[in-house]
Amino acid sequence: MGDADRLAEFSPLSAISGGAVIGLAASLCALLLGRVAGVSGILAGLAPPRRGDLVWRLAFVAGLFAAPAAFALAHPLQQPEFRAGAATLILAGGLVGFGSRLGSGCTSGHGVCGLSRLSLRSAAATATFMATGLLTVFFIRHILR
Amino acid sequence: MKMQKGHLLPAFALGLLFGLGLCLSGMTQPLKVQGFLDVAGLWDPSLAFVMGGAVGVGLIGFRLARKPAARSMLGEPFRFPAESGVDAPLLIGSAIFGVAGVFRGLPRPRDRQSGSFQ
Numbered sequence: 001m002g003d004a005d006r007l008a009e010f011s012p013l014s015a016i017s018g019g020a021v022i023g024l025a026a027s028l029c030a031l032l033l034g035r036v037a038g039v040s041g042i043l044a045g046l047a048p049p050r051r052g053d054l055v056w057r058l059a060f061v062a063g064l065f066a067a068p069a070a071f072a073l074a075h076p077l078q079q080p081e082f083r084a085g086a087a088t089l090i091l092a093g094g095l096v097g098f099g100s101r102l103g104s105g106c107t108s109g110h111g112v113c114g115l116s117r118l119s120l121r122s123a124a125a126t127a128t129f130m131a132t133g134l135l136t137v138f139f140i141r142h143i144l145r
Numbered sequence: 146m147k148m149q150k151g152h153l154l155p156a157f158a159l160g161l162l163f164g165l166g167l168c169l170s171g172m173t174q175p176l177k178v179q180g181f182l183d184v185a186g187l188w189d190p191s192l193a194f195v196m197g198g199a200v201g202v203g204l205i206g207f208r209l210a211r212k213p214a215a216r217s218m219l220g221e222p223f224r225f226p227a228e229s230g231v232d233a234p235l236l237i238g239s240a241i242f243g244v245a246g247v248f249r250g251l252p253r254p255r256d257r258q259s260g261s262f263q
Contacts, residue, residue: 010189010190010191011171011191012190012191012194014169014170014171015170015171015191015192015194015195015198016194016195016197016198017169017170017198018166018167018168018169018170018171018172018195018198019166019170019194019195019196019197019198019199019200019201019202020166020198020199020201020202021162021163021165021166021169021170021198022163022166022167022170022195022198022199023166023198023199023200023201023202023203023206024162024166024202024206025159025160025162025163025166026163026199026202026203026206026207027202027203027205027206027207027209027210028159028162028206029159029163030206030207030210030217030223030225031206031209031210031217031218032155032159032217032218032219032221033152033155033156033159033217033219033221034210034216034217034219034221034222034223034224034225035221035224035225036224036225036226037159037163039163055152055153055156056152056153056155056156057156059152059153059154059156059157059160060156060157060159060160060163061160062157062160063156063157063158063159063160063161063162063163063164064160064161064163064164065160065164066157066160066161066164067160067161067163067164067165067167067168068164068168068173070161070164070165071164071165071168071169075169077168077173078174080173080174080175081174081175081176082175082249083175083176083249084248084249088248089248089249091245091248092245092246092248092249093245094245095241095242095244095245095248096242096245096246098238098241099238099239099240099241099242099243099244099245100238100242101238102234102237102238102241103234103235103236103237103238103239103240103241103242104226104234104235104238105226105239106242107246108163110239111196111199112196112199112200112203113203113207114226115196115200115203116199116200116203116204116206116207117203117207117211117225118204119226119228120228120230120231121226121228121229121230121231121235124231124235124236124239125235125236125238125239126239128235128236128239128240128243129239129240129242129243129246130182130243131243132239132240132241132242132243132244133178133182133243133244133246133247134182134184134243135244136182136243136244136247136248137179137182137183137247138183138184138185140247141183141185141186142185142186
């Protein structure tokens with residue numbers, strides 16, 4: 001897929017409504033379960049598993065994993081396109097996990113829930129990972145190439 | 146306070162709803178995220194719209210959840226992270242997360258040679 005195709009795909013309506021659904025899920029998680037819907041945090045709480053704290057985490061993750069199949073029933077869903085090799089993906093995945101734990105959150109916890117709570121910590125975290133992501137993409141796409 | 150067995154269904158539904166939002170937003174596609182971060186290339190503003198929609202709704206939801214009512218609608222205590230200030234682990238961890246997160250879309254050398262990653 002070239003850049004022109006990707007640009008043609010830009011759909012502000014599905015982006016903003018998808019975002020609103022994410023925000024609704026995060027809000028309901030807070031209102032119903034009293035929890036922040038931070039995906040890295042929910043996953044991290046599974047290891048080691050603690051009694052009485054396991055079921056909701058597993059159920060949330062199961063729902064998350066079921067979503068693409070459910071979505072595809074109603075609407076064609078483009079397969080995620082991973083361009084990295086297996087070794088890069090494994091290393092990057094490990095660092096994503098390490099970084100999000102050290103930083104107490106990822107895009108969902110800091111970016112969605114934290115900003116919605118007007119948390120200064122989350123604003124700083126979001127600005128930081130956006131900035132380093134931006135620099136990394138700039139380096140890969142415009143310097144290394 | 147233990148999470149009751151009855152939370153299995155709501156938690157599953159919440160994960161499902163969250164995931165459906167992700168699918169609809171297009172953010173399951175690593176290249177869409179990269180397109181937003183590529184400000185020097187063909188910039189794809191989608192992620193800003195996703196964040197706008199999510200935080201717009203989230204601001205209302207979390208405001209409702211901030212009421213002094215001690216418990217959530219399913220009877221759980223509110224367990225939100227404390228605002229403990231910006232510290233080094235937060236910034237270093239987030240910096241690593243930002244770098245590693247975009248590597249999912251890193252081109253293989255083969256793609257780079259064939260010029261498919263322009």
